[in-house]
Each structure stands twice: as structure tokens, then as C-alpha cells.
Amino acid sequence: MENMEMKSIGKWISILHRQSQIYLNRELKPYGLNSSEYIYLVNLATEKDGVNQKHLSNMIIIDDALTTRAMKSLENKGYVNREKSLNDKRSYNISLTEKGIAIQSIIIKTLKKWTDIISEDMTEVEKDSIIKNLKSMSNNALKITKGK
Numbered sequence: 001m002e003n004m005e006m007k008s009i010g011k012w013i014s015i016l017h018r019q020s021q022i023y024l025n026r027e028l029k030p031y032g033l034n035s036s037e038y039i040y041l042v043n044l045a046t047e048k049d050g051v052n053q054k055h056l057s058n059m060i061i062i063d064d065a066l067t068t069r070a071m072k073s074l075e076n077k078g079y080v081n082r083e084k085s086l087n088d089k090r091s092y093n094i095s096l097t098e099k100g101i102a103i104q105s106i107i108i109k110t111l112k113k114w115t116d117i118i119s120e121d122m123t124e125v126e127k128d129s130i131i132k133n134l135k136s137m138s139n140n141a142l143k144i145t146k147g148k
Helices: 002-006 009-031 038-044 053-060 064-076 098-102 104-118 124-145
Strands: 080-084 092-096
Touching: 009 104, 038 053, 038 064, 038 080, 038 092, 038 104, 053 064, 053 092, 064 080, 092 098, 098 104
Parallel strands: none
Antiparallel strands: 080 092
């Protein structure tokens, strides 16, 4: 049984994900952020003119309802602006505030530190290989769960 447990990719990804959330929650707490919010801010940073909320959900492959809750929270905390879309009154356009822009370097530094922690003693080739394999596994999972 132990050999099967060692070969369970899902188990180790799950452990890594939970530990990542614990770490990010602790490190981002002083800024009023948590592990379920930072991902939106990081992705909004690449969208200089903001983005449609639905598009943001699609970019990071997260449920629309979760995105809506996160956007309301981030708006209340002053990190994003949410404005009704002129084209579709049911949707919102999201953009970073000055506070949202300012937090970017802290989030990136925190993510880099976590990557350094979990990849300690690995070569760049090993890190690149892990990223390549995780991308492939994510795409395989999406084919099944989203039909993509």
C-alpha cells in the first residue's frame, strides 16, 4: 500500500497546495489578503486597462461565483475597482487601484520565496521539468473536467 501512496501524484499535489495556502495566508495577512485573492491581483497586473470579470475567471480557470466574491472583497479592501460594463450591464470591468498596483511587488516576492522554499536543492533543469510536467497534467485534467 505504501508504494501506491508514494506514486499518488494527486496526494502530493494536494499536500503542496494546502501548504501553499497556509504559507500565503500567513505572509499576506498583514495586507488583508489571503491565498484565494492574490491570484486575481497577479493576473490583473498583466491587464493595464483592466479586464471583464468573466474573462478574468476564464484566465485563471476559476468559477464565476468565486470570482465575484473575491472581487467584492478586493474592492472593499481597496485593491480593485469594479465598474459595470457599458456593453453588458450584468458584467463588471475590473482594474487595479493604486493600492492594487503597489501590492504587486510584495505578492511577487512572496511567491518567489515560496518557489525557492519548495524547490530548494533542485537544479533549474529539474524546476523547468516540473513546471512542464505540471502544465501537461493540468491540461490533461482540463480536457476531462472542462472538455478542452
